[in-house]
Amino acid sequence: MKVAPSTHRAAAAGAMLMTASLLLAACAGGGPGKPNEDGGAADPDAGMVFGITADVAQTLPWKTTSEQSFQVLSQIYSPLLSTDKDSVIIGNLADLPEISDDNLTYTFTLKEGLKFSDGSALDSEDVKYTYDLIMNPESAASSSSFFASVESIEAPSPTSVVITLKHPDASFLSGINGVNTGIVPSDVDIETLQTTPIGSGPYKWAKRVANESITLERNDDFFLGTPGVAELEFRIIPESQAMVSALKTEQVDVAIFDNPVTAKTAASNATKTEEVGSLQYHVLQMRAASPVLADVNKRLAIQCAISRQEVIDSAALGAGEVTGPITAPEFRSDVTAQPCPDQDLDKAKEYLKKAGTPDGFDLTIITSQGLYSTAVDEAQTVQAQLALVGIKVKVETLDSSAYVDRWLEGDFDAAIAANGGGTDPHTGYARYFTSTGSFNNVAGYSSPELDALFAEGIATTDKVERKAVYTELSGYLVDKAVWAWLFTPKKFIVLNTGVNDYEARIDASLAGLWKANVSK
Amino acid sequence: MTALMHTLRHPVTRRLGEAILTLIGVSILTFIILRVVPGDQITAAYGTEAGALSPEQIAQLRAYYGIDEPLVVQYFTWLGGVLTGNLGINTTSHQTVAAMTAQALPNTFELAIISIIIGLAIGIPGGMYAANRPGGIADNLTQAGSLLALSIPTFLLATVLGSWVADVWGWYPNGAGYATLFEDPLLNLQQMLLPSLVLGISIASPVLQTTRTAILEIRSEDYIRTARAKGVPARRLQVRHVLRNALIPVVTMTGLQFGFLLGGALLVEQIFAIPGIGRQTLLGLNQKEYAVVQSTVLIIATMFVLVNLLTDLLYRVVDPKVRVQ
Helix, strand or coil: CCCCHHHHHHHHHHHHHHHHHHHHHHHCCCCCCCCCCCCCCECCCCEEEEEECCCCCCCCHHHCCCHHHHHHHCCCCCCCEEECCCCCEEECCECCCEECCCCCEEEEEECCCCECCCCCECCHHHHHHHHHHHHCHHHCCHHHHHHCCEEEEEEEECCEEEEEECCCCCCHHHHCCCHHHCCCCCCCCHHHHHHCCCCCCCEEEEEEECCCEEEEEECCCCCCCCCCCCEEEEEECCCHHHHHHHHHCCCCCEEEECCHHHHHHCCCCCEEEEEECCCCEEEEEECCCCHHHCCHHHHHHHHHHCCHHHHHHHHCCCCEEECCCCCCHHHCCCCCCCCCCCCCHHHHHHHHHHCCCCCCCEEEEEEEECCCCCHHHHHHHHHHHHHCCCCEEEEEEEEHHHHHHHHHHCCCCEEEEEECCCCCHHHHHHHHHCCCCCCHHHHCCCCHHHHHHHHHHHHCCCHHHHHHHHHHHHHHHHHCCCEEEEEEECEEEEEECCEECCCCCCCCCCCCHHHCEEEC | CHHHHHHHHCHHHHHHHHHHHHHHHHHHHHHHHHHHCCCCHHHHHHHHHHHHCCHHHHHHHHHHHCCCCCHHHHHHHHHHHHHCCCCCEECCCCEEHHHHHHHHHHHHHHHHHHHHHHHHHHHHHHHHHHHCCCCCHHHHHHHHHHHHHHHCCHHHHHHHHHHHHHHHHCCCHHHCCCCCCCCCHHHHHHHHHHHHHHHHHHHHHHHHHHHHHHHHHHHCCHHHHHHHHCCCCHHHHHHHHHHHHHHHHHHHHHHHHHHHHHHHCHHHHHHCCCCCHHHHHHHHHHCCCHHHHHHHHHHHHHHHHHHHHHHHHHHHHHCCCCCCC
């Protein structure tokens, strides 16, 4: 075969370009990743790179709602109280408060010598300023609901804050331990805080390259101790496989995955994985307000036809735990306390008969693509299970914006959803199931009994009595099959082997990240 | 008057007029589509928590994001800004869209240029090689390879290539935070390598097919036969007569590909975390940053139109017989 010389040359040029490309790649082999010795001494000058999938959506703590914003801002801002590894509320900027006998007055004493990262003092005026700001509707604070029962806030001395409630509220303290009640300096205008956040957390804001990275520096004035690394960078890598590659090549030190398959692919000699439970719950929301599911027997039939363990095994590859309504550790629902603790198709058929639809009925379930990794698979598993008793499910898969829109409008019969859970059952649930709750339209169910139970729940301050109220409430929710609670998912934290003292927490909070350090 | 009519009738002027009308159409369409898509900046920023906001809070936020005005007012306010050089602001990062674009555009240009070079470097020699052996095994294999490259989605190739290189060679420069060509040329070229290889492979395929077909067609033309009969040396015939004419459709193809690359490198930029204009559009869409998406789409459309105009003009250089119609 004869080849024209010019073709030879062009082909050779192409081949050379390819070879040069590969050589360039090979020369750079190993990348700029740093060497690590597992268990080596912590390097105080080391930096740590935390991989996140999106840029922060807000830099003002009281507006924070996205996971990434929580992760970053919790390193910059400190709330008055905090939670420990087991989600128990503990003191932070202030000790746990003294509570008056009528449960209406909370007196907080701030720790001595508190400072913001710009060196200015943090005192009770800053606390009052922050809380007043949150309570002002003009601030559009997502955390304003935590202050619904607050009558007034006073700062009688630089270290004393007195909060008076309109009525007893046992859930109040659980609202002021998160980053979106983080204290901001009263003498810095909000415009400045939007571009340069200033708080009293373990790290201070250094640099932001939009949609690429946020770099924080150690705050030497941090009141709890010296943060573990000199520089903490949050690097934005949107694609999970790219994140896996960055972990394996040691360019990222920590990343959190909710998809067990992706987490498994990240395992290598350079990484270690920690598996942690969650307060979040995945659920099949059934709107009793829609005609299709108005009959309690139809909802009970659905609840009985579902095997929650099978949903976990098939949709989440076993990475989850069966749950009842309440996931807060101190109030956790008994997973067996419901009409059908396990799948019971005969009982499901009985309920269908009682509903007057012995052969089943048609149901549409909305689910989302993009909000979390297992959503569509969960809907399909439920679809297959309900088919066993004749309930014909149409799964409507929506992109995240369309899903959020329909969900907020309550424009659905049933929805696969993942809801956040907190350390207090009232905070997470009153907004869904009390008749005046801001999400009651989404839940599609309310009753005088539920309203009374929620009112009793926050008015009861004795822990044992309070737990009994929520056990009753949880029982009511499953007996009426208001929703079908499925499981709490697991999260996978993949760490560079050189990262030590990382505190993996069930509430997904990074409040303990400041203790993590990197070995030489 | 006659001079004006003449100017208006001039092909280049007419093309420019069409281009402006196209861009106005694009801006209106983008504006409408963005508003038809469910969700707004409030739900993008607050997610499902937007449902917990009170009506007063929502009104405050609508005013802050500038979405409380009627749609027509919003459109003309934005268009007026664009005409005076104000492309709006990204409310998430508090950056102006102009500043964001000024940062992103060079990265996309660089990616597009390297990808085109790789695409041409593979496609033209490949096409020539196949055309020299029409119907042979080598021709069939080259064509099959090119079809395979064309049918693999770029996002899949990008993901697989990125993971494979990281796994096998322990090399993944795109995890290290992006460095521009001026900040760190070596790191920048390393970071551009995989994404431009992925895009280059996808461009190589149509370039190869076009080159091959064009060469085969031209070779059967009478004037080639005449030239050959006159005793023009084979190499000269190949380069001056066949290749030169065959390059005309390749130039058209490359121009179009370049235009697509400026807007279509979206997924590859996202996968390899290249902060270019494609990624800017995607992030703008996710965050429902209307000003960002409207302005970015308009910029991409403007470049697409300009590249097409330039391609038309390039015809004249490659083959003076061709005139802009």
